[in-house]
Amino acid sequence: MSSLWPRIEPLLASVQKPARYIGCEDGAQSPHHASHKAGWLLVYPDAYEIGLPNQGLQILYEILNERPDAVAERSYAPWTDMEAAMRSARVPLFSVDTHRPAADFELIAFNLSAELVYTNLLNCIDLAGVPVRAADRGPEHPLIAAGGHCTFNPEPLADFLDLVVLGDGEEVVAEITEVVAAWKRDGRPEGSRQRVLRDLAGIAGVYVPSMYDVAYDGARLVSVTPRFSDVPERVEKRTIADLNDWPYPRRQLVPLTEVVHDRLNVEIFRGCTRGCRFCQAGMITRPVRERSSDQVRSMVSEGLKRTGYDEVSLTSLSSADYSGIKDVVGGIIADPMCQGTVGVSLPSLRVDAYTVGIASEIAKVRRTGLTFAPEGGTWRMRQVINKLIREEDLYGAVDSAFSQGWNRVKLYFLIGPPTETDEDVLGIAELARNCVAVGRKHANRVAVNASVGGFVPKAQTPFQWFGQDTAEELQRKVNLLREDVRRDRGVALKWHDPKATLAEGIASRGDRRLGPVIEQVWRRGGTFQEWSEHFRLDLWTEAMAAHGLSIDWYVHRDRSEVETLPWDHLSAGLHKDFLWQDWQDALATATVEDCRWTPCYDCGACTGLGIEHVVASATPPAGGSQGTGQDLSVGGAVPVVLGATR
Amino acid sequence: MTAHHLRFRYSKLGKVRWTSHRDLARMWERAFRRIQLPLQYSQGFSPRPKVSFGLALPTGAESEAEYLDAEVATGAEFDLVALSRQLSLVLPTGVDVGVVGLVPADSRSLQHDVTSSVWSVVLDEAADGVDAVSARIAATLAAETVVISRERKGTRADEDIRPGIISCTATEHVVLCELVAQPRTLRPAELLVALGLEPTAGRARRISQWIERDGAREEPLALPAAATAAPHATECAS
Numbered sequence: 001m002s003s004l005w006p007r008i009e010p011l012l013a014s015v016q017k018p019a020r021y022i023g024c025e026d027g028a029q030s031p032h033h034a035s036h037k038a039g040w041l042l043v044y045p046d047a048y049e050i051g052l053p054n055q056g057l058q059i060l061y062e063i064l065n066e067r068p069d070a071v072a073e074r075s076y077a078p079w080t081d082m083e084a085a086m087r088s089a090r091v092p093l094f095s096v097d098t099h100r101p102a103a104d105f106e107l108i109a110f111n112l113s114a115e116l117v118y119t120n121l122l123n124c125i126d127l128a129g130v131p132v133r134a135a136d137r138g139p140e141h142p143l144i145a146a147g148g149h150c151t152f153n154p155e156p157l158a159d160f161l162d163l164v165v166l167g168d169g170e171e172v173v174a175e176i177t178e179v180v181a182a183w184k185r186d187g188r189p190e191g192s193r194q195r196v197l198r199d200l201a202g203i204a205g206v207y208v209p210s211m212y213d214v215a216y217d218g219a220r221l222v223s224v225t226p227r228f229s230d231v232p233e234r235v236e237k238r239t240i241a242d243l244n245d246w247p248y249p250r251r252q253l254v255p256l257t258e259v260v261h262d263r264l265n266v267e268i269f270r271g272c273t274r275g276c277r278f279c280q281a282g283m284i285t286r287p288v289r290e291r292s293s294d295q296v297r298s299m300v301s302e303g304l305k306r307t308g309y310d311e312v313s314l315t316s317l318s319s320a321d322y323s324g325i326k327d328v329v330g331g332i333i334a335d336p337m338c339q340g341t342v343g344v345s346l347p348s349l350r351v352d353a354y355t356v357g358i359a360s361e362i363a364k365v366r367r368t369g370l371t372f373a374p375e376g377g378t379w380r381m382r383q384v385i386n387k388l389i390r391e392e393d394l395y396g397a398v399d400s401a402f403s404q405g406w407n408r409v410k411l412y413f414l415i416g417p418p419t420e421t422d423e424d425v426l427g428i429a430e431l432a433r434n435c436v437a438v439g440r441k442h443a444n445r446v447a448v449n450a451s452v453g454g455f456v457p458k459a460q461t462p463f464q465w466f467g468q469d470t471a472e473e474l475q476r477k478v479n480l481l482r483e484d485v486r487r488d489r490g491v492a493l494k495w496h497d498p499k500a501t502l503a504e505g506i507a508s509r510g511d512r513r514l515g516p517v518i519e520q521v522w523r524r525g526g527t528f529q530e531w532s533e534h535f536r537l538d539l540w541t542e543a544m545a546a547h548g549l550s551i552d553w554y555v556h557r558d559r560s561e562v563e564t565l566p567w568d569h570l571s572a573g574l575h576k577d578f579l580w581q582d583w584q585d586a587l588a589t590a591t592v593e594d595c596r597w598t599p600c601y602d603c604g605a606c607t608g609l610g611i612e613h614v615v616a617s618a619t620p621p622a623g624g625s626q627g628t629g630q631d632l633s634v635g636g637a638v639p640v641v642l643g644a645t646r
Numbered sequence: 647m648t649a650h651h652l653r654f655r656y657s658k659l660g661k662v663r664w665t666s667h668r669d670l671a672r673m674w675e676r677a678f679r680r681i682q683l684p685l686q687y688s689q690g691f692s693p694r695p696k697v698s699f700g701l702a703l704p705t706g707a708e709s710e711a712e713y714l715d716a717e718v719a720t721g722a723e724f725d726l727v728a729l730s731r732q733l734s735l736v737l738p739t740g741v742d743v744g745v746v747g748l749v750p751a752d753s754r755s756l757q758h759d760v761t762s763s764v765w766s767v768v769l770d771e772a773a774d775g776v777d778a779v780s781a782r783i784a785a786t787l788a789a790e791t792v793v794i795s796r797e798r799k800g801t802r803a804d805e806d807i808r809p810g811i812i813s814c815t816a817t818e819h820v821v822l823c824e825l826v827a828q829p830r831t832l833r834p835a836e837l838l839v840a841l842g843l844e845p846t847a848g849r850a851r852r853i854s855q856w857i858e859r860d861g862a863r864e865e866p867l868a869l870p871a872a873a874t875a876a877p878h879a880t881e882c883a884s
Contacts, residue, residue, distance in 0.1 A: 005661075010770075013706055013846040018664040024738055254676065256662060256738055257669045308676030308736070341679075341687075366692075 004091060005099040011085040019257035020048035021082065023074075023096035026254035026307065029061070030098055031071035038181040039105035040064050040072040040173075041095055041142070045112075045120035046530060048076040048096075052253060053261040055315070056148065057111050059248040060169050070177045073097040073105070077120045078127070080528065086127065093127040102128035106180050108142045112150035115507035116500065116529040118157060119522040121146070125160065132519065134162050134210055139188040143180065143196070151207075152237075152284050153459035153567040156507050158209035159515035162197060166205050166570060167237030167284075168270075170246050175203045201231045205238035207570060214512055219553060221511055224569045236571045241611045243270055243289045247299060254307045263311035263345070264303045268296050268328070272317035273595045273613065277386045277586050278375070278417055280458035281317055283579075284572040286605035288596055288613045293328050300332055304342060311343040311368065319346040320354055329361045343368050351389050351397040359404040370401050373412035377427025379636025383589045385417050386582075390635040391431075398435045402442040409435065409448055415477045416455040416469035416501075418586060425477045428452065429484040429491065436490035451494045452481065454501030456508050460572040462582035465559040468505045471537075474498035499537040503529065505555040506540055511566035514554075517543040575604035591632070649686045649696075649717040652726075653749045654733070655867045658709045659851075660740035667702040673738060674714060680736040683724060686717040700756030700866070701763070701855065704833055709852035711763075713756050713866045715749065747867050756866060760827045761858040762812055765834045766851050769819040773847035780816050782841045787814060792840050807832055807840055821848065827855070 012018035033039055042061055044051025051057070057074065064072035073095035078086060086092070093102040102108055108128060110121050125132050130141045137144075146154060147165040154164045165172055183196040201208040211231045215222040226233055240246060252264060269290040272282040291299075300312050312332060316322065329344050343366035346358075351372050362368060374389050376382035382389055401409055413428045432450040439446030454474040457463045469477075478495045485491045507514065520543040521529075528534040544551050559565065561580055568576070578601075585592065595601060596613050606612050658670065665673075675695060678685055685695040700713040718724065730743040737743070753759070769776050786792055792808040810832035812824040821841075825832040835845035856863050 012664055018705065019666070019669060022661040022664050024661050024740075026738065256665045256673060258672075305680070308678075308680035310675075310679060 003099040004094045015081045027251040038070050038177045041105040041108045043075045043110050045077045045117045049259040051076040052255050052259045069181045092129045109145040112146050112148040115504050119526050122522040123527050139193050155512050155566040156510040156514035158512045164207040168240045170240050172205045172238045207235040221564050243291045264309040265313045266299045268314045268322045269316045275386050275592050277462040283461045313345045351394050354397040359400045363404040371410040375414050378424045381424040384586050398438045402439040411450045413452050414455045418466050432491045449492045453496040456504045459567045462579050467556045467558040471498040471502040503540045573605040573608045578603045651749050653867050655745045656743045662738050662740040663708045666705045677736045681732045684719040684722045707850040711854045759857050760855045762856045764824045764853045767821040767848035769848040
């Protein structure tokens, strides 16, 4: 099928940001389709400017296009104005690379990074001209796949997805390609869809929801069991052993128009063992796999040369944990190629490792935005969530930043984690005020932005059993904070809409009975739910009621130890009894250390996968890490110098 | 010694026309860094390269004659002919540098200097009113005033655009016109509205820009007589 471009272009004059739909990025490919190649359409089901930078999608795009038996193109959710124009002109969802119709691909594979994009996924399937329900599809339709963090509980989308991939995608896409390319070569005959899905279900890390039966007893979920003996009872995630084998993306896409994270991004490690109990990403990506510092340096240097970016972000779940981070940052700043004009940003900074040394290296070029995430306002709260940041470490980090010329820092906090009291909530304001006080030692005008988000318990974490706060309770806590910082100059409070937190909670730990709810929200126009201007809680509550489902039961209820959870047949490598023990430890305010540096406490990730942490250095970083080499007895102590200024 | 003041003449053709003026500015900054041409930077807290863009091209319009000025650091070595080729290779498909020249350090900015642009507008044959376009052009040129409703900084106001139309003719479905750039730019879409057409009824392409001074006309930077086609025109430039 030829390009849809001649039919797309006339629509562009009347839509916002038409550059979203043209492709042409530096690094974009125009792959040659052929009858022996499995065609993948990789879709990020949100706006182009959010989806384009996604590194997971870019990595798979390159890996697939390097294969002789695959081609890959990309697509993003068309914005509402473009969707309307496409529907009225009968233009289907298309790839941005060669503007090919989505239904011409053998696979349409979605990246699922957030629950509130689920309705966009349905919209994209529908725009592609494919039946939204998997059961209604025939051999002429593409296979609908999904990967990404949300797939560790894909059950709410089970009705719509043909296959789901758990964990790292680098290797498994090859195995899927072989099965799908063979299906294409055989001409996708009538009745072949079941066969190809059955074959795919045999690939490690691939979950085919339709191959499982679900049994309920009233509201209670009893079991999810395979319908055939060759389909696994439990699907284990895929994990690549060594990041150095995968130096991707080699040619990061450089968009022609503005996107988020518009800079060179180099992943310096994957996985995290700090054991923050609220953090799904940290739990499901274990173990830690660091990229060698030589490879980091060459990816940075070649990437800057190729892209012309003047900023590089060293990405991971906690970048300051990387062994030798200071040398890597210093090396980039000093690189003659960078001409002293390349800024370095470190997302997800660990405060206990953010020193004057790192701050001064970064400040040599440009003071990139600085964000710390204490998450909890009091030491007690941080022990419960196992984010062991001591007060003195936080103030030390903030002091380092302000002493090197920063005048603004951003702090991230959660409200609504287990056992939270009003004292813990108000601790957030206290902490922010103290950071302002630290800054005032260096400058008169300092700003501390405190961003507060409502906590949504996630599957495969120790908090998966916890009943989420209601929207009313979260709003009450937000109001408490607003009142408390009202007179504080220097503290700016921002918060996430508690109503959106509720909708996220509905999708986060739901089972297959959520399918019709998501479909109804979508059919009533509830797309782009991540965007406040489009978010509508009433659509969600009405759909829940229409299908006789209790929000309280799905969202606000504590689960018991014996309850079957909707995702128990899917594994991120973590033992369920480890997660339960960690949940009990949280309630007892007991903490665990970073296992990179301490004996293994057998969460299951390394032993089950037969691989180990890959770290460049066997000794913990100076200053300690998550309890290792740190005196936690003083965790909540406010330094004397601050106490005196208040 | 002072910095070198360079002027670049380039095109914006094909799919890339759907990018904005701001997008184009970022493309150029990355391109200069990719070829490692050391630009002068402004002083201050957040140093920026000294690059100054000419008249903005409306998103969706094409051009064969866009311009920008950049200051290259003192002591930098470069070859004007090689520069245009190097830049074209790292700029997106459809953005090709035709010629690079030195301009005097005291040149006025392009935005103030350029007085008019010549445009061709290929009309959509199916659009309402296209058949009558020649008659409407004649009527428009004959009129004393041509008042349309223009949007200016978010508010609409009626304005006489007749003084902004220097010339206008049509053959088949192609309108060729010259529109003023001072005191402010008249856009081709506004001319279409004056002709009773939808603003999106045609595909506009800037053919040239002109500086009129003391009765003489010249281009900000003329193409050399033997100007060649784009070095890497491919399918993205459809």
